[in-house]
Amino acid sequence: MNEWLYVALFIIVGLIIPIGAIAAGFIFGPKKPNPIKESTYECGIEPVGEAWIQFKAQYYIFALVFLVFDVEAVFLFPWAVKLGQLGLYAVIEGIIFVAILVVGLVYTWRKGMLEWA
Secondary structure (H helix, E strand, O other): OHHHHHHHHHHHHHHHHHHHHHHHHHHHOOOOOOHHHHOOOEOOEOOOOOOOOOOOHHHHHHHHHHHHHHHHHHHHHHHHHOHHHOOHHHHHHHHHHHHHHHHHHHHHHHOOOOOOO
8 A cells, every 4th residue: 555655645645736837827917918018028029020931841841850869869778778579579670660760761862851852
């Protein structure tokens, strides 16, 4: 029963922290809004134009491809550290994982999504 006390404590702290942050925002947040407080702050420069501009989707795709290969490195590091202790099944799984990512890279490359034209 003692180990469940830690789980309950973890859940309680996990609920108190976000609820406390939201409550602090309501308590210490601005009470009397005015146009100066609600204006967009851009390093002291008055904002020019609309805030809603359209970005090319290519920037997001480039960032997603970077993120995929960044996450790949995180997943492959522990696998590479224990490679000598792993069996053939784990090695084949790692090869399949890398092959799927290479197929994705070839697809984005062929589509021209990695070009900054």
